Amino acid sequence: MAKGPAYSRVARFYDLLDLPFEYWRYRPIRRLLFDGVGGAVLDAGVGTGRNMPFYPPSGEVVGIDLSPQMLAQAHKRKARLGVAVELREMDVRATDFPDEWFDFVIATFLFCVLEDEDQQPALSELRRICKPDGEIRLLEYTYSANPVKRFVMRLWAPWVRLIYGAAFDRHTERYVAAAGLELVEERFVFQDIIKLLVLRQQ
Numbered sequence: 554m555a556k557g558p559a560y561s562r563v564a565r566f567y568d569l570l571d572l573p574f575e576y577w578r579y580r581p582i583r584r585l586l587f588d589g590v591g592g593a594v595l596d597a598g599v600g601t602g603r604n605m606p607f608y609p610p611s612g613e614v615v616g617i618d619l620s621p622q623m624l625a626q627a628h629k630r631k632a633r634l635g636v637a638v639e640l641r642e643m644d645v646r647a648t649d650f651p652d653e654w655f656d657f658v659i660a661t662f663l664f665c666v667l668e669d670e671d672q673q674p675a676l677s678e679l680r681r682i683c684k685p686d687g688e689i690r691l692l693e694y695t696y697s698a699n700p701v702k703r704f705v706m707r708l709w710a711p712w713v714r715l716i717y718g719a720a721f722d723r724h725t726e727r728y729v730a731a732a733g734l735e736l737v738e739e740r741f742v743f744q745d746i747i748k749l750l751v752l753r754q755q
């Protein structure tokens with residue numbers, strides 16, 4: 554199921570709800586994710602525009618999202634920060650972009666929101682619109698191997714599902730090969746619960 558409606562409800566409070574995580578956990582990771590990024594860049598599932606401070610100044614960035622309400626918040630952040638980004642309402646599973654358009658595709662905490670059956674269609678679409686020598690970088694949650702942390706995450710899971718439609722166990726990497734992509738890098742960037750996936754065409 555598409556998650557636009559869920560985010561429409563939460564859009565106005567999203568930044569507030571996420572504030573502690575944003576400052577203590579996500580900011581350094583976002584910076585890392587945009588390291589060396591340039592040219593034509595897609596921020597897929599742009600949300601309220603939390604990645605905007607890290608966009609490359611010389612890049613041509615497009616941010617897409619399914620939720621008009623999240624995009625409205627992104628427009629406010631764009632104006633506040635004076636960032637050059639084109640914001641468009643679009644579904645990552647079926648975008649309007651031509652083949653091989655982007656040098657880099659970035660998606661932070663998008664795939665943890667997509668249902669299992671949407672993982673491969675979304676990856677296939679990103680493959681289509683990314684240049685053959687381009688790179689797709691994803692930031693995703695996963696359950697910790699530590700039993701205590703895992704238990705705490707399991708307590709959080711229903712809330713995360715209710716508010717964000719998200720899950721900690723999407724296993725996006727399982728759909729990579731079927732989408733015609735190759736996993737060239739997979740590593741944890743925060744404890745053993747947030748990982749970076751770097752994908753390229755096979």
Ligand SMILES: C[S@@+](CC[C@H](N)C(=O)[O-])C[C@H]1O[C@@H](n2cnc3c(N)ncnc32)[C@H](O)[C@@H]1O
Nearest residue numbers: 556560598599600603618619620623644645661
């Ligand atoms: C957890 S938020 C992450 C937002 C932002 N990337 C960040 O790092 O803060 C997930 C975003 O993905 C968007 N989204 C969900 N399904 C989508 C889809 N099929 N196509 C495009 N955006 C989608 C939601 O509306 C929401 O804004």
